[in-house]
Amino acid sequence: MANAFLKIRDIVIDVEIADTLRKKSRGLSGRESFASGHGMLFPFRFSGFHPFWMKDMKFSIDIIWIGKDRKVVDITKNAAPKSFPRPFVSRRPARYALEINAGLAARCGIAIGDEVRFLL
Numbered sequence: 001m002a003n004a005f006l007k008i009r010d011i012v013i014d015v016e017i018a019d020t021l022r023k024k025s026r027g028l029s030g031r032e033s034f035a036s037g038h039g040m041l042f043p044f045r046f047s048g049f050h051p052f053w054m055k056d057m058k059f060s061i062d063i064i065w066i067g068k069d070r071k072v073v074d075i076t077k078n079a080a081p082k083s084f085p086r087p088f089v090s091r092r093p094a095r096y097a098l099e100i101n102a103g104l105a106a107r108c109g110i111a112i113g114d115e116v117r118f119l120l
Contacts, residue, residue, distance in 0.1 A: 005119040006041065006098065008064070008072070011108045012119070013100065015041040028099060029056035039100040047095045051087035054079055060102035064110060065090035072114045078102045 002017040014037060018024045024042055028034060044050055047068045063076040074090040079102070090097075096116075104110075 065094035066096040
C-alpha cells in the first residue's frame with residue numbers, strides 16, 4: 001500500500017493510501033490497532049457522500065472528511081466497532097476520507113475548515 005504524509009494544523013500524519021477498490025473495501029478491518037500518528041486515506045474520484053461502516057473493526061476511529069479544496073468538511077468522532085452495520089457519512093460532500101485513532105481529532109483540535117496539506 002502506498003504511503004504519504006498529511007499535515008492538519010501542526011500535526012503530521014503518516015498515511016496509508018487506500019488507492020484501489022479492494023483496499024477501500026477492506027480499510028482497517030481485522031487490524032488489532034493502529035499506530036499513533038498514523039492514518040488511512042481514502043481518495044475518491046469525485047466529491048460526494050461516501051458511506052463507511054465498522055465491519056470487522058476491532059478499535060474505534062475518527063473519520064476526517066476532506067473536501068475537494070482540501071479543507072476539513074466534517075468529522076465523525078469515535079466511530080465504534082459495535083456501531084456496525086450503521087454507516088457513517090459526511091454532512092457535506094467529501095473528496096477524501098481520513099481514518100485516524102479515535103480521540104485524535106479532539107486532542108489535536110482538528111476542526112471543520114482546517115486546511116489539509118498533502119506532503120507526498
